[in-house]
Structures are given as structure tokens and as C-alpha cells.
Amino acid sequence: MADRRPDEQEMSRPKKPRTGDLDPTANPYLAHMYEESDDYNTGYKSRNGYSNGSSTATSLSKFKRHQTTALQAHTAEDGPNNPLNNAPLSQQYFNILKTRRDLPVHKQRQEFLDLFQKTQILVFVGETGSGKTTQIPQFVVFDDLPHMSGKLVACTQPRRVAAMSVAQRVANEMDVKLGDEVGYSIRFEDVTSSKTILKYMTDGMLLREAMHDHDLTRYSCIILDEAHERTLSTDILMGLLKEVAVRRPDLKIVIMSATLDAQKFQRYFMDAPLLAVPGRTHPVEIFYTPEPERDYVEAALRTVLQIHATEPEGDILLFLTGEEEIEDACRKITLEADEMIREADAGPIKVYPLYGTLPPHQQQKIFEPAPPPARAGGRPGRKVIVGTNIAETSLTIDGIVYVVDPGFSKQKVYNPRIRVESLLVSPISKASAQQRAGRAGRTRPGKCFRLYTEAAFKKELIEQTYPEILRSNLANTVLELKKLGIDDLVHFDLMDPPAPETLMRALEELNYLACLDDDGNLTQLGKLASEFPLDPALAVMLISSPEFYCSNEMLSLTALLSVPQVFVRPASAKKRADEMKALFAHPDGDHLTMLNVYHAFKGPAAANDPKRWCHEHFLSLRALQSADNVRQQLKRIMEKNELELLSTDFNDKNYYTNIRRALVAGFFMQIAKKDGTGKTYKTVKDDQSVLLHPSTVLNVDSEWVVYNEFVLTTKNYVRTVTSVKPEWLLDIAPNYYDLSTFAKGDIRTALQKTVDKVNRRQAMKGGR
DNA sequence: GAGCACTGC
Numbered sequence: 001m002a003d004r005r006p007d008e009q010e011m012s013r014p015k016k017p018r019t020g021d022l023d024p025t026a027n028p029y030l031a032h033m034y035e036e037s038d039d040y041n042t043g044y045k046s047r048n049g050y051s052n053g054s055s056t057a058t059s060l061s062k063f064k065r066h067q068t069t070a071l072q073a074h075t076a077e078d079g080p081n082n083p084l085n086n087a088p089l090s091q092q093y094f095n096i097l098k099t100r101r102d103l104p105v106h107k108q109r110q111e112f113l114d115l116f117q118k119t120q121i122l123v124f125v126g127e128t129g130s131g132k133t134t135q136i137p138q139f140v141v142f143d144d145l146p147h148m149s150g151k152l153v154a155c156t157q158p159r160r161v162a163a164m165s166v167a168q169r170v171a172n173e174m175d176v177k178l179g180d181e182v183g184y185s186i187r188f189e190d191v192t193s194s195k196t197i198l199k200y201m202t203d204g205m206l207l208r209e210a211m212h213d214h215d216l217t218r219y220s221c222i223i224l225d226e227a228h229e230r231t232l233s234t235d236i237l238m239g240l241l242k243e244v245a246v247r248r249p250d251l252k253i254v255i256m257s258a259t260l261d262a263q264k265f266q267r268y269f270m271d272a273p274l275l276a277v278p279g280r281t282h283p284v285e286i287f288y289t290p291e292p293e294r295d296y297v298e299a300a301l302r303t304v305l306q307i308h309a310t311e312p313e314g315d316i317l318l319f320l321t322g323e324e325e326i327e328d329a330c331r332k333i334t335l336e337a338d339e340m341i342r343e344a345d346a347g348p349i350k351v352y353p354l355y356g357t358l359p360p361h362q363q364q365k366i367f368e369p370a371p372p373p374a375r376a377g378g379r380p381g382r383k384v385i386v387g388t389n390i391a392e393t394s395l396t397i398d399g400i401v402y403v404v405d406p407g408f409s410k411q412k413v414y415n416p417r418i419r420v421e422s423l424l425v426s427p428i429s430k431a432s433a434q435q436r437a438g439r440a441g442r443t444r445p446g447k448c449f450r451l452y453t454e455a456a457f458k459k460e461l462i463e464q465t466y467p468e469i470l471r472s473n474l475a476n477t478v479l480e481l482k483k484l485g486i487d488d489l490v491h492f493d494l495m496d497p498p499a500p501e502t503l504m505r506a507l508e509e510l511n512y513l514a515c516l517d518d519d520g521n522l523t524q525l526g527k528l529a530s531e532f533p534l535d536p537a538l539a540v541m542l543i544s545s546p547e548f549y550c551s552n553e554m555l556s557l558t559a560l561l562s563v564p565q566v567f568v569r570p571a572s573a574k575k576r577a578d579e580m581k582a583l584f585a586h587p588d589g590d591h592l593t594m595l596n597v598y599h600a601f602k603g604p605a606a607a608n609d610p611k612r613w614c615h616e617h618f619l620s621l622r623a624l625q626s627a628d629n630v631r632q633q634l635k636r637i638m639e640k641n642e643l644e645l646l647s648t649d650f651n652d653k654n655y656y657t658n659i660r661r662a663l664v665a666g667f668f669m670q671i672a673k674k675d676g677t678g679k680t681y682k683t684v685k686d687d688q689s690v691l692l693h694p695s696t697v698l699n700v701d702s703e704w705v706v707y708n709e710f711v712l713t714t715k716n717y718v719r720t721v722t723s724v725k726p727e728w729l730l731d732i733a734p735n736y737y738d739l740s741t742f743a744k745g746d747i748r749t750a751l752q753k754t755v756d757k758v759n760r761r762q763a764m765k766g767g768r
Numbered sequence: 769g770a771g772c773a774c775t776g777c
Contacts, residue, residue, distance in 0.1 A: 159775060187777055204776040233776065322773065357772055388773055410773035423773060468775090480777095533777035565772070574770090633777090694769040713771045 059083045065145050066117045070110035073142040083142070084174060084181045084197075093175035100173060103131030105139075105277050112136070112275055113143055120245055121253045121272040125262045127279025128438060132256055133157075133225055134170050137198055144221045144252060146197045151220035156203040158231045159394060160186045167191070167200040174198075187533070188629055203233035210237070211483045211530065215244055221252040227265060228257040228431075229393065230467035230495075232477060239494045240484055242269065261431075261464060268495050282441035284403075288454040296406035299451045301329060303404050305336055307449070308382055309346060314401025314446070315370055315383040317391060317439055321410045321425050326353045326386045333384060347379035348372075354387030354395070357564065359622070366397055392435050396442065403440040403448040405433060407461070412471050416502045418686055419509075421473055422712035429465040433457065467496050474498060474506040475536050479515060482522045483530035489520075512669060512736050513540045531637055534562060541666025542634065546644040548662035550655075553595060553647060555638065557659070559631035560594045561708055561720070566623045567597075567695070577618040585697040589705070589722025591663060592656055593697050598627065660706075661728050667706045668733035672718055673747050674703050681705065681718065684747055693719035703750075704729070726754040 059076040060083045076083040077097060100106065105126060115122050116139075126132030137155045146153050157163040167184035176182055183192035185201040192199055203224070210216055222241065227234055241253050255265050259276070266274050293299040300318055307316055320326050330351045340346035348371040354363060371381030385397060389409045409432070410423045428436075433450065440446030450457065469477070478489065486492050489503060510516040513536050515526030522530075529539035538558050545554035560566065569577040584600065586592035600606060601624050606613035614621040638645060648655045664671075672681035672690055679700050681690050692698060693711060698721050707718035730737050730751065739755065742748040 202776060208777055229775090231775065322771070324771070355772090356774060390774065392774090394774070410771090412773075423771075425773090476777095569770085691769095711771075717770085 058086045060142070060145060060147075063142070063145055065148060066143060068113065068143045070113055073109070073139070076142070082175055084147075084176060085195075087175075089175050092172070096173050100131070100135065103135060104129070104280055105131045105135045108275065108277055109139055112139055115273050115275055116140065116143060116252065116254070119273055120249065120251070121241075121255070121269045123262060123265045123269065123272050123274045124254055124256045125259050125274065125276040126256065127259055127277070127281065128442075129280035130277045132277065133162075133166055134173065136254065136256065137200075137223055138170065138174065140221050140223065140252070140254065141198050146220045149220060152196060152218055153198050153221045153223065154206060154219050155198070155200050155223040155225055156206050156234075156237070157200060158203055158226050158229050158234065160202055161394075162226075163200045163202050164189075170198065170200070188633065203231060203237055207233050207237055207240075207480065207484075208533070210240055211480070214485045215248055216251070217248075219251065221254065223254040223256060225256045226258075227255050228261055230464075230469075232468045232472060235467055235469045235495060236477065236480065236484075238268070239492055240486075242493055243486075258435075264495070268493075281438060282443070282445045284437050284441040284446045284448050286437060287447065287449045288457065289451055290453065292453055292456065293406075293451050296408060296451055297325060297329060300404055300406050301332055301336070303449050303451065304333055304384060305340065307402050307404070308337060308349060308384075309340060309344065311402060311447070313380040313382070314444075315385070315397075315399050316402040316404065317397065317400045318384065318386045318404040319391065319406065319409070319436055320386055320388065321408050322388065323353075323355050323357065326355055326388065329386050333386070341374065345379065348374050348381040349384060350381065351384045351386065354385055354391055356388065356390050363395075366395075370399075389432075391439065392432065396439070398443050400439050400442065401444065401446040403436055403446065404451070405436045405448060406451040407433065407456075411465070412468070414472050414502065416473075416499065416505045418688060419473065419505060420710045420712055427461060429463060430457065430461045431464045433461060469494065469498055470496055474502055475509045478503070478506040479510060479522075479526060479530050479536050482516065482526065487521070509669065510536060512733075513537060513666075515540065528641060531641060532634060534558065534634075537666040537669070538562065539666075541662060542638070543643060544665035545662045546646050548658045548665065549646050549648045550658045550662050551638065551644060551646050553659050554662050555631055555634055555645070556598045556627070557591060557595055557663075558634060559627040560598055561591075562630055563626045564620065564623045566594065566620050566627070568618045568620050569695075570618075573618070580616075580618040581697070583617070586656070587697075587699075588656060588660065589698045589702075590696055590720045591706075591708070591722040592659065594720075595659070598624070602628075660722055660724055661732065663706050663722060664724055664728050664732045667708070668729055668736050670707050670710075670718075671724065671729060672705050672707060672721075673750060674700070675746065682747065683710075683718075685742065687743070687745070687747075688716060690716045690718045692721055693717040695719065696721050698723060726751060727758055730754060730758065 063072065079089045081087065082089050124132065124136060137153060140153050144153055157166065163184045163186050167182055168178050171178040171182040174182055179191040179193055180195045182198045183196040185192055185199055185205050187205065216222065224234060224237060245251060245253060255269065257265060262274055262276070266272050297320065300320065304316055304318055320329055330353050333351050337346065337349040341348060350371045352366045354366050366385050370383040373380055385391065391397065407428055408425050409428050411426045412421055413424050414421045437448035440448050481489060481492065507516060507520060510526065511518065514523055515529050515536055517523050525540065525543065528543050529536055532539040532542065538561060542554050542558045545551040567581055584593050584596040586596055597619060611621055614624065648658050671684040673684065675682045675689065679691060681692065682688065683690060692700065698705065702723035704724050704726055705721040706724045708720035711717040711719050737751065739748060739751055742751065
């Protein structure tokens with residue numbers, strides 16, 4: 001294993017491009033690092049090469065950093081030349097400028113600047129339609145003048161698409177080419193250059209950068225957008241920024257959020273000042289049911305049909321919890337509406353499902369216009385969208401006038417006692433309910449029908465959905481925090497500290513994986529594992545795989561395990577799909593089967609027409625391509641860290657055995673043993689009764705299995721399983737399989753027998 | 769014999 005690590009001190013502020021690790025073209029995270037000024041505290045020097053080719057000073061060069069006014073900015077924006085690069089401004093620019101100046105935030109530009117200049121940290125609240133995501137970063141650029149000190153302004157988004165589309169929009173607004181002064185950076189794609197001074201990025205991406213540059217020295221200002229969503233990355237970044245702010249008094253921070261919870265952000269950031277800007281939405285009238293509903297799906301269908309029968313023109317958005325529920329509801333609504341059209345002359349209706357696993361072209365259908373009246377002069381048609389929470393944040397659909405909100409969604413919950421994450425249908429929060437209602441008022445006044453009582457809304461719904469950090473296994477998070485240089489986790493100031501038991505579980509898991517030593521310090525392996533965008537068990541499995549002569553195969557497998565399911569099984573063709581899957585089946589388990597799929601996908605049979613090949617074999621092209629992408633990224637990280645890429649000869653009898661052993665190196669904590677003669681298994685140490693998921697290719701003769709995930713539904717299932725041997729467990733993970741730590745029982749007895757067997761075998765060898 | 773809300777590196 002490689003033990004040469006890049007010197008972090010050096011990495012944070014290199015002066016010149018160098019070969020190897022520091023070559024910015026080789027490492028997308030370091031794209032801007034080669035043109036840093038020497039000292040961020042005093043650095044007002046112009047960036048080398050920035051103004052090359054244009055001898056004329058831009059209008060911004062007369063600006064004094066943190067002393068500008070809205071009027072100055074206004075004048076500069078009026079042209080005639082681009083204040084960023086002195087190029088003549090286009091007609092399109094002036095057209096957009098007009099609409100920009102109509103946005104609510106523009107009225108408060110001076111107010112924003114006053115606060116921004118006065119304080120280090122500012123909380124900014126802007127409701128939907130205020131223009132905060134596009135305008136505030138521009139306000140900042142014009143006052144912070146990052147190019148004068150060779151730095152950047154970053155604006156983080158929770159989602160990739162948002163980072164991309166907002167960057168494109170702002171590049172248009174500033175009349176520059178995307179990737180020049182304005183760019184974006186997301187996983188697999190860095191559209192920035194040495195010219196870039198405003199960078200939109202995913203919050204996860206900034207977190208990655210922070211691991212190599214703890215003080216975020218490349219940035220003069222960091223804007224955290226959509227902070228109210230409280231993603232894991234946002235929460236960690238906030239904790240980190242709170243500490244960085246002390247070490248770097250020159251760093252400006254803006255926390256942007258929707259109205260709710262603004263005071264909580266203020267309090268957390270040492271009573272930072274708050275600026276609130278109203279949004280631009282239409283009023284939405286709220287209706288509650290007088291009595292609680294017993295069956296929310298039935299009530300939802302009734303409400304949708306009622307709206308269609310009695311309410312004026314306008315599209316309907318219904319929130320349900322999952323794929324099956326949604327498809328079922330779509331069928332029923334279509335059926336009932338057809339009857340209404342025949343019997344009551346109702347207008348035509350078109351129903352669209354909407355959920356994350358739907359292929360993109362199907363998702364796009366929701367933007368088709370409502371159907372026209374069935375005949376001239378007939379009643380107008382209506383579009384009904386039945387969707388998951390994806391319609392609450394990720395996708396906005398204009399033209400929705402009616403929202404039906406049953407008050408439930410599937411949410412991730414984590415149970416640290418049995419160490420299982422699962423999805424549970426749970427009541428939504430007040431904030432969620434408000435967000436859902438708001439979807440009815442984007443284009444004109446709307447109505448929201450809540451299928452619960454007003455009393456229930458007031459008394460039973462919690463204010464905010466619990467932040468993700470309280471609902472997740474934190475093994476990965478703890479590893480990230482350690483890599484960020486945070487040694488004392490208990491005193492790390494998170495906005496909502498997780499339960500001590502959850503933290504303990506994470507530390508314990510990382511200790512067993514040898515990523516943390518007994519004092520909780522990052523080990524060499526832990527440092528290496530944190531380089532990979534993977535969960536710790538997967539990372540450790542991959543890093544260990546050269547020892548098992550199968551790192552090429554484990555690269556593929558790791559990638560496959562970190563993308564959505566590759567097997568497709570449509571309800572209409574279950575049998576065919578199963579037959580196709582059987583073509584790839586390996587008797588020793590699902591991991592090996594997936595690997596067979598990948599090899600076939602990369603082989604000659606699929607090369608000509610992968611799309612067709614996938615379709616014929618009931619495989620998801622999207623998932624396989626995505627695995628390919630991930631594999632490339634992981635491979636680069638392996639090479640960078642000098643981890644060998646090895647394969648056992650395919651004809652060697654140990655080809656698959658080596659892979660199965662390598663699986664154990666990461667997943668030795670996810671082993672189950674057959675319990676008696678039936679179909680049930682027991683997980684090792686936790687002693688949970690589980691069944692093999694019916695999708696497995698493995699038959700129930702396997703005594704010991706390694707599993708990839710624990711699925712908690714009506715029954716306990718382990719999914720993606722491969723058979724292993726108990727001697728491997730003792731051999732590969734001796735610490736975890738220290739028998740004295742096991743409770744008395746079948747598993748301990750079986751392991752003890754294995755120990756005895758191994759000892760006998762060794763004694764015989766020794767005796768000879 | 770079949771439960772993949774949604775993100776992200």
C-alpha cells in the first residue's frame with residue numbers, strides 16, 4: 001500500500017503548477033490553485049495574466065473593496081463595457097438587466113452592501129422569487145472584487161442541476177461565457193478556468209475541497225445557499241465555516257435560506273445580522289379537512305376528482321410517498337376521470353407520475369401543456385401531476401393552481417441500535433406543508449387542500465423536518481470531519497448535534513475498519529479512505545483489494561454498488577426480466593453476478609449498440625454508464641495514491657474466490673449465518689433475524705453470506721448477498737472476529753469450530 | 769417471492 005501522502009501544507013497554497021499530485025489538470029479539486037497570490041490577508045495584487053490582452057482598465061478597477069455603493073455598481077452595470085472584462089456589452093445583456101432590476105432583491109442592494117461590509121457573517125433570507133440565488137452572488141462580486149486578490153466567490157447548492165443551471169443563467173446575466181468569469185463545479189464536471197471569479201458548486205464539492213484546504217484559502221467569500229434544506233454537507237460546512245471564520249477574519253460568509261428558521265441561523269453564527277427580502281408569489285388559500293382522514297390515498301383521489309369537477313381551469317399537483325402508490329393513483333384517477341367525461345361532460349384530464357427513479361424523458365413529460373377541450377367550446381382540459389417530494393424542492397412546475405397535500409412523505413430514519421437506515425412513511429413538517437402549498441402560487445393565486453385537520457397541522461406537525469444529520473449513519477461524516485482536521489468531535493459545534501449513540505456507532509465502525517485508531521485518530525488507511533467519494537466500508541474494500549489480486553474487479557464492483565440498481569424488472573415483464581438476469585447469474589452470489597453484467601456490458605456483444613443491448617437484457621443503461629463514470633473517477637484516485645491495479649487470471653481457479661475474500665475485507669461487519677435448517681439467517685453480532693431478499697441469485701444452501709444492505713420493510717431482508725467462508729472472516733478481520741467478544745450461541749459455536757479446524761490443519765502442516 | 773423519498777462526493 002502506498003504511504004507517500006501529499007504534504008497538505010504545500011497543497012493549500014502552491015505557487016506554481018508542478019508535476020504529479022499538484023498538477024491542477026490532474027486534480028479537478030485544485031483547478032484554481034496555481035494562480036494564488038502570496039498572502040490572503042494583504043493580497044490586493046492583480047491576478048497574473050488576468051488583464052492580459054486588454055490594456056484598458058475595467059470600471060471595477062476604480063472600486064474600493066468593501067467600500068462600494070449600490071449606485072456605483074448600478075452605473076458600472078449600465079455599461080457600455082462589461083465591468084468584468086471591458087468587452088462591449090450585448091443587447092441580450094441589457095434586456096436581462098431590465099428584468100433583473102425588477103427583482104425584489106434589487107430594491108435592497110444598498111442595504112445588503114451596508115451589512116455585508118460591516119460584518120463577517122450575514123444571514124440572508126429570501127423567499128421564492130426574490131432572486132437571491134442569481135443576484136446576491138453578483139452583488140458580492142461587485143463589492144468583494146475577488147479578482148483583485150486572486151480569489152473566488154463560491155456559491156453552494158445542494159443539487160447538481162441547480163449549480164449548473166444557475167451558473168449558466170448568471171453567466172448570461174453578466175454577459176460572459178460560462179466557464180470564464182462565471183463557472184460551476186460539480187462531481188465529474190469542472191467548468192471553470194483561471195478567469196473564474198464566481199463559482200457555483202455543490203455543497204459536497206466544497207466539502208471535498210475543504211479536506212485538502214482546511215481554511216478554504218482560495219475563496220474570499222462563501223455563500224451557502226438553500227441552507228434551510230439542512231443537507232448533511234450543508235451542516236458540516238456550517239460547522240466548518242464557523243471555525244474558519246475565526247482563523248480567517250478576511251473571509252466573508254453569507255448564509256442564505258428561506259424564511260423559516262432564520263433566527264436559528266443567526267443564533268448559531270454568533271448573532272449575525274439578518275437581512276430579509278420578500279419573495280414574489282401569489283396568495284394560496286388553504287383548506288383543511290374537518291375530520292381526520294383514515295385512508296389518505298383514497299381521500300387524495302376523491303379530492304383530485306372533486307377539484308376537476310368543480311374548480312375553474314388550472315393544473316393539480318398531488319403529493320404521495322412512493323412509486324407504487326403513485327402509479328396506482330395515476331391509474332385510478334385516469335379511470336374515474338374517463339367516467340366523469342362520459343357521464344358528466346367533464347373536461348379531459350391527463351395524469352403524469354413523477355418520482356426520482358423515472359427515466360428523464362418521462363420526467364420531462366410533466367411540462368407538456370394541459371390537454372385542450374374535447375370539443376370546441378367544451379370544458380377546458382386539466383393536467384394532474386402525482387409526485388413524490390421531488391416536486392417539493394428539486395423540480396418546479398409552473399401553472400400549478402391546486403395542490404393536494406395528504407401530509408406524508410417517505411423519510412430516511414437511522415436506528416443506531418441495530419445500525420440500520422430505512423425509509424419510513426412519516427408525517428411531514430409544517431415547513432414542508434408550507435413549501436408544498438407554495439407550489440400552487442407560482443403563476444397565479446391558488447388553492448391548497450390539506451387532507452388533515454387544522455388542529456393536526458398546528459399541534460401534531462413538527463416545525464421543521466429533522467436535519468439529515470440526525471437521521472443518518474454517520475460513519476462517512478465522522479471520517480470526513482476527521483479529514484477536515486476536526487479532532488474533537490464531541491465539541492465540534494454542529495447546529496443540531498447528533499445523538500451520542502449515533503456518534504459512538506460511527507466511531508466504533510471506523511475503528512473496526514482500521515480507519516481510526518483506538519484513540520480516535522485518523523490512521524493511514526483512514527486518510528486514504530477519505531480520499532474516495534465512498535462509504536468507509538466500500539473505500540476500505542477497494543483499498544485492500546490489491547492484497548487480494550483483484551483491484552480491477554473491485555473497482556468495477558465498488559462503482560456498481562454506488563449507483564442505482566442495474567437490473568430492471570418492469571411489472572409487465574417480470575418473467576422475461578428474471579430469465580435475462582439468469583444469464584448473468586453466478587452461483588456464489590449477487591456481487592459476482594453484477595460483475596458479470598458489467599463485464600458483458602463492456603464486452604463486444606454490447607459495444608455496437610449498448611442501448612439496445614441493455615434493453616434486451618433488462619438492464620439500466622443509465623446505471624451502467626453511471627457506474628462507468630464512477631469507476632473512472634475511483635481509478636484515478638487509486639492511481640494517484642499508488643494503489644496497484646491488479647487482476648487474477650480469469651482461468652485461475654481463485655479468480656472469483658479472491659473477489660469474495662476482498663468483499664470480506666470491507667464488509668466483515670455485514671455477515672449473516674444460516675439459522676438452523678430453514679430460510680432464516682442471523683446477522684453476526686447484532687443477532688438480527690433476516691431473510692435473503694427474493695431478488696438474490698444465491699440459493700439458501702449458503703451457510704455464511706456477506707450482504708451489501710439491510711432492507712427493512714414488512715420483513716427484514718438482506719440484499720445483494722454472496723456466500724463466504726468462516727475461515728476468511730477469522731483470517732481477514734481477526735479483531736472483529738475475536739470470539740471472546742461474541743455472545744454465546746450458534747454463531748460463536750460455529751466460529752469456534754472453524755478456529756479448531758484451522759488450528760488442526762496448521763498443526764498437521766507444522767508436524768510434517 | 770419482491771418497498772428504490774431525495775440529494776451528494
